[in-house]
Amino acid sequence: MKKILFLSIIILALSSCNEPIKPVDDLYTFAKSQQEDFKVSVYVTAHSVNNHFSTEAGRREAVSLMRANGITKIYIEVYRGGLEVSADLLKLTKDYFEKNGFEVTGSIATVPGKNYGLRQEGPLGWFNWQNKKTQNDMKQVMINAAPIFDRFIIDDFLCTGDISDESKKAKGKKNWSDYRRELMTNIAFSVFIEPARSVNPDIHMIIKYPQWYDRFHLFGYDVESGPKLFNEVWVGTETRGQYTQRFGFVQPYEGFVNYRWISSLSGNKIGGAWFDHGDCDDLDFIEQAFQSVLAGASELVIFNYGSFINGHKGHHKLRMEFENLSQLARTIKNSPVKGIAGYKPPQSNAGGDLYIMDYIGMLGIPLIPESSYPENAQTIFLPTQAATDPNIVSKVENSIKNGSQIIMTSGFLAKVKDEGLLSVKAGISKPSIKQQSAEAIEINGSIKSLERTLDLGADIKMQNAKAILTAIVDTQPIPFLTSNKNEQIFVLNSHTFSDHDFKAVGEVLLSPKKLGLLDLPIDWIQIIRNVFNSNLEFDLQGPSRVSMQPLENGDIILHNYNKENVDINLKSSNFDKALEDVFKKQELSVDNKVLVFPMKPRSRIWLQKSQ
Numbered sequence: 292m293k294k295i296l297f298l299s300i301i302i303l304a305l306s307s308c309n310e311p312i313k314p315v316d317d318l319y320t321f322a323k324s325q326q327e328d329f330k331v332s333v334y335v336t337a338h339s340v341n342n343h344f345s346t347e348a349g350r351r352e353a354v355s356l357m358r359a360n361g362i363t364k365i366y367i368e369v370y371r372g373g374l375e376v377s378a379d380l381l382k383l384t385k386d387y388f389e390k391n392g393f394e395v396t397g398s399i400a401t402v403p404g405k406n407y408g409l410r411q412e413g414p415l416g417w418f419n420w421q422n423k424k425t426q427n428d429m430k431q432v433m434i435n436a437a438p439i440f441d442r443f444i445i446d447d448f449l450c451t452g453d454i455s456d457e458s459k460k461a462k463g464k465k466n467w468s469d470y471r472r473e474l475m476t477n478i479a480f481s482v483f484i485e486p487a488r489s490v491n492p493d494i495h496m497i498i499k500y501p502q503w504y505d506r507f508h509l510f511g512y513d514v515e516s517g518p519k520l521f522n523e524v525w526v527g528t529e530t531r532g533q534y535t536q537r538f539g540f541v542q543p544y545e546g547f548v549n550y551r552w553i554s555s556l557s558g559n560k561i562g563g564a565w566f567d568h569g570d571c572d573d574l575d576f577i578e579q580a581f582q583s584v585l586a587g588a589s590e591l592v593i594f595n596y597g598s599f600i601n602g603h604k605g606h607h608k609l610r611m612e613f614e615n616l617s618q619l620a621r622t623i624k625n626s627p628v629k630g631i632a633g634y635k636p637p638q639s640n641a642g643g644d645l646y647i648m649d650y651i652g653m654l655g656i657p658l659i660p661e662s663s664y665p666e667n668a669q670t671i672f673l674p675t676q677a678a679t680d681p682n683i684v685s686k687v688e689n690s691i692k693n694g695s696q697i698i699m700t701s702g703f704l705a706k707v708k709d710e711g712l713l714s715v716k717a718g719i720s721k722p723s724i725k726q727q728s729a730e731a732i733e734i735n736g737s738i739k740s741l742e743r744t745l746d747l748g749a750d751i752k753m754q755n756a757k758a759i760l761t762a763i764v765d766t767q768p769i770p771f772l773t774s775n776k777n778e779q780i781f782v783l784n785s786h787t788f789s790d791h792d793f794k795a796v797g798e799v800l801l802s803p804k805k806l807g808l809l810d811l812p813i814d815w816i817q818i819i820r821n822v823f824n825s826n827l828e829f830d831l832q833g834p835s836r837v838s839m840q841p842l843e844n845g846d847i848i849l850h851n852y853n854k855e856n857v858d859i860n861l862k863s864s865n866f867d868k869a870l871e872d873v874f875k876k877q878e879l880s881v882d883n884k885v886l887v888f889p890m891k892p893r894s895r896i897w898l899q900k901s902q
Contacts, residue, residue: 318610322361323392329589329620331609332364333357334398334565335596337371343600344384354391356599360606361613364394366444366592369436370429373404381439396497397440401429401448411453414799419453420478420511421461430482437487437494444497444525445483449475450510452799471511472638479520499525499565502541503800504549505645505676508638514556514662515637524557525592526550528583529566530575533852537570539801542809543578543852544652544838547628550586552635552660563590568598568605574893576605577612578850581895584620585628585840585848591616615874619848619897626844630657631823632665633672634680642675642702643726643748645788650808653852654816655831655839656823669826671695675702684709691716691779696826701749701784717782718756718775722749726786727769729762734814738763743807746786747771756782760818772819781822809835832860837890846873847898851890861886861898873897 322331335344335353343349357365365388369376385395403410403418408425411417418425437443451458451471462470479498487494498521500512507514518524528546531538546566554561564583568576583591599606609616633648641647651658651672658672664686665671671690677683684707687697701722704714711721728744745762751770759781760772773782788803796803816835824831829847831839836852837859845865851857862885870879870886874897879888890896 317358318361318613319358319363322363322613325617326363328624329584329617330364330591331360331362331613332366332394332396332563332590332592333360333362333596333599334366334592334594335368336400337368337374337376339596340367340376340380340384341374343596344387345380350384350387352600353596354388354393357393360599360610362593363392364396364590365596366396366398367440368398368400368446370407370432371400371404372402373407375407375432375435378435378439381436385439395440396442396444397436398444398446399432399436400446407432411451412455413452414797415452417448417451417453417510419455419458420451420474421453421455421458426478426482430486433483433486434490437491440494441491442495442497443487444499445479446499447501447527449479449483449498450507450512451475452510468508468638472508472513472516475511476513476516476520479517484520495522497521497523497525497562500527500549500553501800502527502529502545502549504552505635505641506800508640513638514553518557518560522560523562524553524560525562526553526564526586526588527566528564528579528586528588529569529594530579530582531567531570532572532575534854535570539798539803540805541802542646542649542653543575543582543850544658545646545649546579546582547586547840548648548652548658548660550583550588551628552662554587555660555662556637561587563592564588565592565594567594568603571603571605573604573608576603577608578852578893580609580612580616581619581850584616584623587623587627589620589624615897618873622842622844622846626842626846628657628659628840628848629843630659630827630841631670631672632668633658633660633674634664635660635662635674635676636664636679637662639676639679641789642678642706643724643786643789644674644676644700644702645792646802647674647700647785647787648672649802650787650806651823652838653809654823654835655820655833655837657827657838657840658823666690669695670823671697672823673697673699673703675700675706678703678706678708683707684712687713694779696779696781698781698783698823701747701751701782702786704782705749715754716775717773717780718754719770719773719782720752720754722751722784724748725750726789726791727764729764729769729771731763732771732811732815733761733763733768734812739812741807741810743805743810745771745807745811747784748786749784751782751784759822760815772822774822783819811835828863828865830862832862833857845900848895849890849898850895852893854892856892857890859886859888859890861888867900869901870898871901873899
């Protein structure tokens with residue numbers, strides 16, 4: 292009897308060995324299966340490479356952490372702030388991670404440190420790139436590292452704000468922007484691309500632009516020459532916390548604006564998006580991911596590995612939203628976000644409209660930044676930046692003749708060289724720049740005090756225009772939004788930030804203060820939104836800090852960036868009886884082409900026709 296029982300156990304064991312083994316169902320396996328459409332990568336600084344990857348235990352920990360978070364690619368930094376990682380450790384690290392199934396790319400952060408280059412004279416810790424020691428030291432770093440990597444990315448700092456005598460002499464009679472863009476274009480080739488290819492002819496070189504798109508040209512970033520020189524272009528979407536000052540009161544929509552604008556300049560060379568943990572709670576962190584993907588990024592580089600060691604609440608959000616992000620990236624690839632064209636030429640000065648596109652997007656207006664004039668757009672937004680285009684007047688006249696709706700800022704009309712022609716068409720006198728703060732506004736014939744002042748850009752003198760919205764400055768009514776007689780040309784008398792606002796608080800790159808524009812009463816928000824969105828097939832009603840991004844296939848993505856619940860009313864003739872929230876796999880009922888629904892604080896919804 293014992294023999295029979297023993298044989299039965301053996302037979303059962305052998306038969307179970309023949310059963311097919313179920314594949315492992317973990318995030319890393321899922322992430323690997325999604326790589327064609329979406330991937331998450333991590334950036335490892337030079338100090339982390341030295342501190343964590345020089346031991347077997349440290350490298351093993353990294354593999355475990357990355358797999359647990361669905362990370363399939365790693366960026367290994369060779370230099371930062373005076374620390375150059377040895378070639379032996381770089382080779383060991385690269386081989387180790389490739390053998391463990393990860394893609395590996397080399398990287399560099401070109402910031403000064405002991406024995407490396409010369410620090411600039413200026414407010415930020417960048418290099419003096421005019422200096423030969425800086426050039427020669429960084430060139431040698433590239434020659435040392437380039438043979439190890441097939442792909443290589445240069446982090447944010449290929450720029451300069453140096454005002455030393457050395458740079459002043461080299462600048463001559465040029466303005467700082469022209470001098471620095473010419474210098475840094477030459478540096479990109481002579482210090483990085485050429486030396487790298489001299490030791491590794493097939494190396495794939497990538498430039499990463501930071502987030503502060505309206506200030507690029509001031510510090511040497513040339514967004515026209517960069518995509519021509521490099522094999523690929525990456526974009527910073529690190530918006531962080533919108534309610535805090537640490538990294539500027541940056542709006543979440545900025546990540547979308549920056550990526551889409553640079554992609555309009557880079558074409559098929561656009562790569563992916565890059566954001567970090569700094570000044571981020573878990574919601575800030577994941578919001579960066581969604582706006583990056585909505586802008587078209589199929590790869591997210593997260594800065595940096597040290598935060599995965601120390602832990603961050605955003606990592607849980609990223610793991611739980613990985614599938615949604617992947618599905619969204621796959622959809623955006625064929626159906627990008629569409630909307631209202633906003634024109635910002637390369638190297639354009641913003642006057643008092645710095646970062647205005649970020650704020651327009653936070654009003655529920657799906658603003659799409661364009662680097663070339665959007666001549667076929669039904670609605671065209673022209674901030675001060677557009678006045679940089681020397682042919683802008685004739686282009687706008689053609690658009691008006693073709694029936695396009697034109698929305699201009701007072702800053703644009705003040706700066707454009709047209710002898711008042713476009714102002715006349717708008718029904719006002721050519722304005723002069725005059726920053727003012729309104730403490731009250733008119734609503735339905737009554738005066739309402741504001742919780743936060745509303746900044747205006749100019750004194751508007753009406754001719755035959757109509758004031759749609761009026762602000763009160765020192766008891767005097769000042770038009771804030773006007774239209775001409777046939778309601779085709781509108782003027783928005785807004786002011787976001789100027790150089791003066793930056794200097795007043797010692798800021799150099801990012802939004803220097805909170806704005807009253809997003810705290811306006813909902814009645815005003817709705818009127819501004821209706822003007823911009825009048826040619827869309829969607830009618831959104833709700834407060835500010837709610838973004839709406841329709842896709843070309845008819846889907847709509849909405850984000851509520853408010854700290855409280857909001858009620859949304861969305862109407863479209865294209866709606867059927869029911870829509871599905873793709874993110875939550877829930878059906879929503881539509882009543883007479885209108886969808887009414889609440890949105891929780893800091894939440895998002897993906898509306899799609901029910902299948």
